[in-house]
Amino acid sequence: MPDLIVPSAPPAHAPRDAAAASRFAVAPMIDWTDRHCRYFHRRLTRRALLFTEMVVADAVIHGDRDRLLGFDETEHPLALQLGGSDPEKLARACRIAADYGYDEINLNVGCPSDRVQSGAFGACLMREPALVGECLSAMVEASPVRVTVKCRLGVDEQDVELALDDLADAALSAGVSGLWVHARKAWLQGLSPKENREIPPLDYARVARLKARLPQAFIGLNGGLKSLDEARAQLSLGLDGAMMGRAAYQTPDVLSGVDAAIFGAAAAPFDAARLMDEMSAYAGRHIAAGGRLAQVTRHMVGLFHGRPGARRFRQILSEGATKPDASPALIAEAFAAVRLDERQAA
Structure with a gap:
């Protein structure tokens, strides 16, 4: 594995405030949002919050930290997404990550893959809000930067009204700075990870109800957003953030309009x-x-x-x-x- 690229000067006017940047984010995507992808995306948008791929806490503790956590300084504002279900390990991973200068740490409570389930984390943690609260509390205590969580509406036969409220309440009680909600259930049995991104129906209204119940909390929406008009529509309804995943990756030119359309920056031609x-x-x-x-x-x-x-x-x-x-x-x-x-x- 090659060494990290020597950091160049940050793009002009690139903010380091993850809270402000959270108005629009590019979703963490395994095998996609690596450091080369993020460097490319940052050339298209100076203001959006970028996310790493999910990195398992055990890998951070025992693996090649520079390879897993290193990034180019121009990627800021940048969030690290962690996977895990052991509060002590997640806290340790946060302390290690602090030396790398991330702007936000996020806990994955949404990935439905078999590998993640076998490790007892990701979307299956929707069934254990108390444990999620313990994990997040440990992360908040260990991290010098804001901590957030990315979750689903629920899993399998869960009632999404109860499951999402329970998860959100546990997270906020732990002191997190916000929730990113993928507005679909995850079916842990019977659907592949790809099918879980497409088959369970989107339910934006459920995320809106969560925001209405928790008006002071940061609630961002993820799932199915394909255009900046769609993102702006959700923001106009009172949600705090819009997160775009596959559309941002597969048609990355959409990101060239983010700074003007979402953040109100002066429009500039795509060079x-x-x-x-x-x-x-x-x-x-x-x-x-x-x-x-x-x-x-x-x-x-x-x-x-x-x-x-x-x-x-x-x-x-x-x-x-x-x-x-x-x-x-x-x-x-x-x-x-x-x-x-x-x-x-x-």
């Missing part, structure tokens, strides 16, 4: 050429440190979705980046195909 230059330079540093081009470019393939040349851009990066001699010049080659198709379409 694709500058973005390609920045990502080429980043990829060059990563390769020089022993990494591979595909580790960076796999997160970029959806950038020009719906625009002339998008298919060719995706094809060039997907096929070329895995070659042993792949270099950052491939990014420029792929971008050139986009510009050529745009000129032909004009």
Whole structure:
């Protein structure tokens, strides 16, 4: 595994206030929101809160900490999501993470995968709100930064009215700074993790009822948001934050509008050429440190979705980046195909 990229200067006006940034967040996604993805996303939005992939507390304690927790300084504001169900281990992981300078620590109470269930954490903790409260209390005491929790409405046959209220009350009693609610149940038996992101129906109204019951608490919504208009609609109804997952990853150009649409920043044109230059330079540093081009470019393939040349851009990066001699010049080659198709379409 290559060393971390040498941090560059933070983007202009990038805030370090995770509370303010929580108005819009990119969801933590296993195998997707690694440090290369986050570096790319930060070039598209200066203000949104970014999340790491879930990192298990045991891995933080016993594993390669720099590989698991290291990040580029320009990724701020950045939240670390932890997985676990042992209060002492989670507290220890928080103390370790403090040395890395995260802006927020989040506990995963929403992942339904078999691996997570076998470790007795993730979504199955919806059945144990008292234990969640103990975990969060230990994390709050150990962490110098805000602690939040990301949960589901409930699991399996649970009544979502009772399950979500019980979880929220336990979390807030523990002193957390807010809840991110994935507005679906999780079915731990019978559905795959992918199906659990699609089949259980969305219930935004249940999250709205939670906010109405807890008006002073930060309540953010996750699940199914595909556009900034949809995110703004939920915020306009009184929710405190909107979290976008797959849409932000698969069509990342949506993030280029976040700062203006969500945070009220002055609108600026999307400078694709500058973005390609920045990502080429980043990829060059990563390769020089022993990494591979595909580790960076796999997160970029959806950038020009719906625009002339998008298919060719995706094809060039997907096929070329895995070659042993792949270099950052491939990014420029792929971008050139986009510009050529745009000129032909004009």
